[in-house]
Amino acid sequence: EAQVTQNPRYLITVTGKKLTVTCSQNMNHEYMSWYRQDPGLGLRQIYYSMNVEVTDKGDVPEGYKVSRKEKRNFPLILESPSPNQTSLYFCASSLDRSRTEAFFGQGTRLTVV
């Protein structure tokens, strides 16, 4: 089954403790991205990647890192999480930059206390 898989689905952590949210897609998609969704602000892009080893900042990259060492995986790293990073996070992928109908993962609800 074609899908985008995120882990974990729920995470509660403390300020400053490094964490990684994993994202994996099995569709051989080139383009992957991370979004956060907050009430009243909608979905905002954090980082995106057009292919292996090619990543770039989205609208709200501060406090986040990503890597794209292999095509299927695009982890989101929070080196020192803060409470303002409490949010619902989505990973998305699409075939390539011209195919804009992105497929979304199931979401990761992160709470930083």
Next chain:
Amino acid sequence: EDKVVQSPLSLVVHEGDTVTLNCSYEVTNFRSLLWYKQEKKAPTFLFMLTSSGIEKKSGRLSSILDKKELFSILNITATQTGDSAVYLCALFKAAGNKLTFGGGTRVLVKP
């Protein structure tokens, strides 16, 4: 700054009603406008619109884009309780390869 505004914020209808959702934008040089449906989890893709004035249909859902007046509408006819969701509009720009989302419209369909 690119802006995508959806209206209304939320609405409640009864089964069988028709709903019309609006997406207005202030975005230059975008490649496509997309509609997504978000229930309790991930957004799922509904439509992609690239040309003005051409209606896209899928069952009871339809959508059209007006590039002159800078808006798109999503219509749902003969609504069912399963249509209850947040509907998201987004614009894709090739420059920056990003989707800019509106805040969404929450639709509740009552039996």
